[in-house]
Amino acid sequence: MTETRRAAMRRTTFSHAPHLQGPWGGQRITVLLLAALAAPLAITLAERGTAMLPGIALAVVIALGWQALFARLRRRALGFDGIVAALIFTLMLSPATPLWQQGLALSFGIVLGEQVFGGRGRNFLSPAVVALAFLLFSFPGDAPPQAGTAFAVAALAGGALLVFAGLLSWRVVAGVALGLAAVTLLTGGLPDWKAALSGSLVFGIVFLAGDPVAAASTNPGRWIYGLLVGALVVVLGHAGSGAGSVHAVVFAALLGGIFAPLIDRAVVEMNIRRRRVRHG
Secondary structure, three states: OHHHHHHHHHHHHHOOOHHHOOOOOHHHHHHHHHHHHHHHHHHHHHHHHHHHHHHHHHHHHHHHHHHHHHHHHHOOOOOOOHHHHHHHHHHOOOOOOOHHHHHHHHHHHHHHHOHHHOOOOOOOOOHHHHHHHHHHHHOOOOOOOOOOHHHHHHHHHHHHHHHHHOOOOHHHHHHHHHHHHHHHHHOOOOOOHHHHOOHHHHHHHHHHHOOOOOOOOOHHHHHHHHHHHHHHHHHHHHHOOOOOOHHHHHHHHHHHHHHHHHHHHHHHHHHHHHHHHHOO
């Protein structure tokens, strides 16, 4: 499965972005993801001030530290994609989260969500999602606040860059939106557009559910995966603190990532059967 996921990541990166095909390696992809995170990071720093800088510094040190350790053990070159996971994790946190909880949760996410599978591209879950899920489940204290409109606009700008670059599938985004609307209507309500456009939800769709490694890799699978995540956001939101809450987005992305390989497998098997029938 590991090689399949690596190949899937390469297809996800370039299959629908022919303008970016060429000598793109992991470090350049990391730079592009950091560029997409620049606007949300700037908005958060402007709103919260320098109080979040220790958390960012700690997260980056922990992520790179674990990467350096596993790279040394496996005798591989050191990558810097851990910075992306560290920033995504930090931007979804409550300002009141103690540093020791942040460090423990991120270590759990980096090690058990990514490195035990061989590193970036071989894992099937986003390390940021695993870290956030561990934190929210293990330390149910202050709920992370829903980010505002400025943060949502910044996340949308980053998402547009990633769609243009081929790192974010528009099918996943459209599937999540359809899933949100459909399940909301089926449960007898009208879409709460204020919650749907919350910064936490938009950021979660782009950087958690839209992770090119954790999301489904086949085009039909991306639609199904997006619909599943969108539906789960509504269901988990009704059972908790709202459809636009960090809790709903994180656990919807976690469950969606768990089912993504199964979805891709089912799509591939259906395609094989169709071809067999077509060719007699």
